[in-house]
Amino acid sequence: MKKLTFAYESQSDLRILNTGHGWKVEAPQSGSRLEGGPLGEDIYQLEQFHCHWGETSAEGSEHTVDGRAYAGELHLVHWNTTKYQSFAEAAQHPDGLAVLGVFFDVGNESNDEIEKIVSTLSEIKFKGQFTDIPDVIDPTTFLPSGLGYWTYLGSLTTPPCNECVIWIVYKEPITVTEEQLVQFRCLSACSGEAEEFIVKNYRPPQPLGNRALRECNA
Ligand SMILES: NS(=O)(=O)c1ccc(NC(=S)OCCc2ccsc2)cc1
Numbered sequence: 001m002k003k004l005t006f007a008y009e010s011q012s013d014l015r016i017l018n019t020g021h022g023w024k025v026e027a028p029q030s031g032s033r034l035e036g037g038p039l040g041e042d043i044y045q046l047e048q049f050h051c052h053w054g055e056t057s058a059e060g061s062e063h064t065v066d067g068r069a070y071a072g073e074l075h076l077v078h079w080n081t082t083k084y085q086s087f088a089e090a091a092q093h094p095d096g097l098a099v100l101g102v103f104f105d106v107g108n109e110s111n112d113e114i115e116k117i118v119s120t121l122s123e124i125k126f127k128g129q130f131t132d133i134p135d136v137i138d139p140t141t142f143l144p145s146g147l148g149y150w151t152y153l154g155s156l157t158t159p160p161c162n163e164c165v166i167w168i169v170y171k172e173p174i175t176v177t178e179e180q181l182v183q184f185r186c187l188s189a190c191s192g193e194a195e196e197f198i199v200k201n202y203r204p205p206q207p208l209g210n211r212a213l214r215e216c217n218a
Pocket residue numbers: 048075077087088089091092099155156157158159160162165
């Protein structure tokens with residue numbers, strides 16, 4: 001496979017919202033480009049990023065490596081702007097979306113970029129709430145230093161589970177702290193006063209079936 005290349009803009013005042021299933025940062029970046037690797041000749045543009053986590057740090061990722069789960073997984077969601085006119089249209093085609101998956105390992109160092117997300121969570125405690133992240137966010141900083149990855153053709157991991165995703169899962173995790181994950185679990189799935197914490201929001205891996213898994217050791 002050709003080398004995967006990415007170029008993101010740094011943006012401030014990105015909107016973060018509580019979807020009821022977790023937090024999601026809307027980051028439509030017409031200036032961003034993800035191309036090469038398994039993406040053929042098409043250019044993919046960043047649309048949003050979000051993450052998945054578990055009730056404890058023993059689980060939380062949506063992919064596992066030789067059966068081992070990580071404490072969580074960040075998804076940078078892109079859509080094919082070469083072929084399609086909108087995200088919704090792209091999500092109807094097998095090559096419509098490209099999602100970069102980055103595993104979370106728990107360590108003693110808090111991840112500064114994730115901390116910019118964590119610092120806004122008290123303002124979006126309830127489902128439907130949103131706020132702007134004052135800090136400048138550079139999606140590049142979410143990526144690990146080692147850029148080896150696995151890739152396969154898969155689906156959205158939440159309904160409608162369209163089979164429209166070229167998955168690119170980095171082998172090297174990034175480090176977050178237990179405290180940062182604890183803050184994720186304090187989000188509420190409800191919009192009203194009732195509190196039902198989003199303690200976990202990951203979908204366990206599904207059978208690979210006859211899909212080919214490829215790897216690139218960048
Ligand atoms: N976890 S995931 O990265 O596979 C992932 C990414 C996006 C979505 N869904 C989004 S952004 O849906 C937007 C609405 C939509 C869905 C299909 S067509 C339009 C669901 C799961």
